[in-house]
Amino acid sequence: MVETGKFIEEAVAEIQDEVGDSHAIIALSGGVDSSVAAALAYKAIGDQLTPVYVDTGLMRKGETEQIRKTFSYMESLEVVEAEDRFLDALLGVIDPEEKRAVIGEQFIREFEREAKETDADYLVQGTIYPDRIESEGGIKSHHNVGGLPDLVDFDGIVEPVRDLYKDEVREVARALGLEDIVAERMPFPGPGLAVRVIGEVTREKAQVAREACHVVEEELEEYDPWQAFAAVVGKGTGVKGDNRVHGWIVAVRSVESRDGMTARAQELDWETLQRIQSRITGQNENVARVVYDVTHKPPATIEYE
Numbered sequence: 001m002v003e004t005g006k007f008i009e010e011a012v013a014e015i016q017d018e019v020g021d022s023h024a025i026i027a028l029s030g031g032v033d034s035s036v037a038a039a040l041a042y043k044a045i046g047d048q049l050t051p052v053y054v055d056t057g058l059m060r061k062g063e064t065e066q067i068r069k070t071f072s073y074m075e076s077l078e079v080v081e082a083e084d085r086f087l088d089a090l091l092g093v094i095d096p097e098e099k100r101a102v103i104g105e106q107f108i109r110e111f112e113r114e115a116k117e118t119d120a121d122y123l124v125q126g127t128i129y130p131d132r133i134e135s136e137g138g139i140k141s142h143h144n145v146g147g148l149p150d151l152v153d154f155d156g157i158v159e160p161v162r163d164l165y166k167d168e169v170r171e172v173a174r175a176l177g178l179e180d181i182v183a184e185r186m187p188f189p190g191p192g193l194a195v196r197v198i199g200e201v202t203r204e205k206a207q208v209a210r211e212a213c214h215v216v217e218e219e220l221e222e223y224d225p226w227q228a229f230a231a232v233v234g235k236g237t238g239v240k241g242d243n244r245v246h247g248w249i250v251a252v253r254s255v256e257s258r259d260g261m262t263a264r265a266q267e268l269d270w271e272t273l274q275r276i277q278s279r280i281t282g283q284n285e286n287v288a289r290v291v292y293d294v295t296h297k298p299p300a301t302i303e304y305e
């Protein structure tokens with residue numbers, strides 16, 4: 001566990017020391033890691049920091065409004081509406097790692113433009129300890145670790161939470177006074193809903209996944225999962241009236257974990273599962289089936305791609 005008061009004081013001093021009178025930029029995702037990194041950096045250098053939130057069209061339901069609200073005290077906040085550009089770039093892309101690459105590249109393009117416009121010399125990132133370990137081990141490509149620093153010519157990278165585990169970041173978030181909705185937030189993958197949609201990402205699939213994820217998050221809050229979400233995993237047959245229809249299959253996943261490296265599927269009661277099923281099929285008539293994933297990590301990963 002981390003001594004939050006001391007940690008904040010030291011992190012603020014380190015950021016001030018490093019950035020000095022220069023300008024810094026940070027990509028906000030709405031997650032606890034980048035929110036804490038941004039709050040620390042803002043505390044250290046105020047409006048010398050430009051927080052940039054890119055709406056990729058693959059974010060959680062209501063994310064953009066949430067960001068505007070949480071960070072309304074940062075006058076320099078920039079919201080980039082880039083949904084069309086991301087979804088166009090993803091058309092026809094099926095391979096999971098290629099999807100990550102396309103999203104990473106598009107993200108860099110969006111972010112680079114903002115960095116140039118603000119003349120930022122420093123990049124602040126919300127990288128945490130497990131991100132570094134998984135990236136070094138080549139387990140997955142994190143667009144918040146690779147890419148940005150290589151392509152945009154920054155004088156330095158500042159990673160104030162680089163040595164913390166997720167639960168420690170949450171403690172710091174609470175100590176910084178970030179609202180519970182941010183401090184207690186489940187992790188959300190960098191590529192967003194793209195890894196919760198198997199195969200090609202379309203507007204429709206992203207929307208089904210987004211609405212279903214919202215239902216699952218709401219319904220499972222009391223189970224306090226590490227992550228709980230839904231994914232669009234394919235199509236299957238259902239019935240509507242007297243007709244057989246081909247509709248979406250939505251998988252629900254809820255896991256316990258400390259750091260995401262291993263995870264256990266949670267045991268949920270039948271009524272909760274049925275409520276989730278009925279809300280998801282009820283909100284979208286094109287969903288034919290809802291299934292619950294009982295697989296731990298390993299052998300499965302947490303996300304579907």
Ligand code: XMP
Nearest residue numbers: 141142143187188189190191260301302303
């Ligand atoms: P997996 O699916 O590999 O996920 O068991 C472990 C944790 O990492 C998140 N995740 C990602 N985060 N970029 C990210 O920033 C990614 O490409 C990515 N893929 C998975 C996942 O949500 C879980 O918390």
